Amino acid sequence: MGKALTSIGFVGTGIMGGHMARRLAEAGFRVKAWNRTPDKAVALATDGVEIAVSAADAAIDADAVICMLSSGPVCDEVLLSEGGVVGAMRRGSTLVVMSSIPVETARGQSERATAGGLNYIDAPVSGGEKGAREGTLAIMAGGEVAQVEGLLAVFAPMGHVTHVGPVGSGQLAKLANQLIVASNICAVAEALLLAERGGADPARVREALLGGFADSTVFRQHGLRMVEGNFVPGGPAKYQVKDTGTALALARAQELQLPIAEQVDSLFRRLVDEGGGDLDHSAVFLTLKNMNQPGTSSPNNREWRIP
Structure with missing residues (x-):
């Protein structure tokens, strides 16, 4: 060098x-x-x-x-x-x-x-x-x-x-990053969906929470995607699944239980299985909306499709 x-x-x-x-x-x-x-x-x-x-x-x-x-x-x-x-x-x-x-x-x-x-x-x-x-x-x-x-x-x-x-530590740090990001995206999606279902304007709720403890880069960028319905990929959902799956495989090899990561991984896998693998990972918001539509207890019984 x-x-x-x-x-x-x-x-x-x-x-x-x-x-x-x-x-x-x-x-x-x-x-x-x-x-x-x-x-x-x-x-x-x-x-x-x-x-x-x-x-x-x-x-x-x-x-x-x-x-x-x-x-x-x-x-x-x-x-x-x-x-x-x-x-x-x-x-x-x-x-x-x-x-x-x-x-x-x-x-x-x-x-x-x-x-x-x-x-x-x-x-x-x-x-x-x-x-x-x-x-x-x-x-x-x-x-x-x-x-x-x-x-x-x-x-x-x-x-x-x-x-x-040492070599490999960069990937360990990235897996930690991806677990935090993926969990945060799902939490933001659930929060905005709750606000919307309860009768509030999710865009205004997002604005109200900026600067508070709920604020984050994910909240700012992906929360905006959710309220605007903009799921053009910056980070495709199929790659999010790749990373959460890799993290969980490593956790199992280390005999670690990561229950939140397991649930988050299942949501992103459902998004991919429903045809949203090439959408931005914030499109997990659509999966949550689908899960909460009347008569949509299974992914094969739904009234809407991911665009």
Whole structure:
């Protein structure tokens, strides 16, 4: 990490990754990006991002490669397969996995990367599309302190980074984050539904609670989505289920009982099962409305559909 990092390979330019790659290019880094759906990467060319023809092409000669793909299995396939990212990276460069993946997946990737002469940091993020667009993401980094500190200039355009422990700790912090976020979303949805059913204007109730103990980023952003009926995804519900499921699997392995998380996970799974997996996770509000419609005791007996 002696010399300044100037070139970044970026793998995964979806809802959040595209903004992150753009911000890095605007900060003066030479960014070469790839995405499984090419059009999402091509659009970044006007922002000064070079478009790679493959994931490996994005990684060649990069000082660091950032991975922002959707899941652990997808990351493993793109990073570790024959002809993948890890094999293309230059020895001494750093792989930064900012995807939300299982802890054991991050540790396995680290072993493979280290065996190939690479540095590895798991650094998942929180803040959604808004945070990625504005560069205000919370970044939770696991790995060696010196390696994280050597990437401070890279993290800065994307948000604020905190070193939380060895490899895998970033994913642990993200799981903790996701349990809090998911539970908060469900609590906000129940509260606004109660207000609406009781005859109050939920939009005015939300306004009245701003600044009080019930206020939070989730309440402000997702409460607004609920009262406006805006469920265009910033964080798709299917990814929320991925994360709550990962957290519960880890809890079971640690012999922990997390009853609130179990209930929250079941609500999001119902949303996905009803066809709302690609909606924003705040659309759990619609699932709660569906559950409380007359004659809708089961998901197959309902009078409305998720748009």
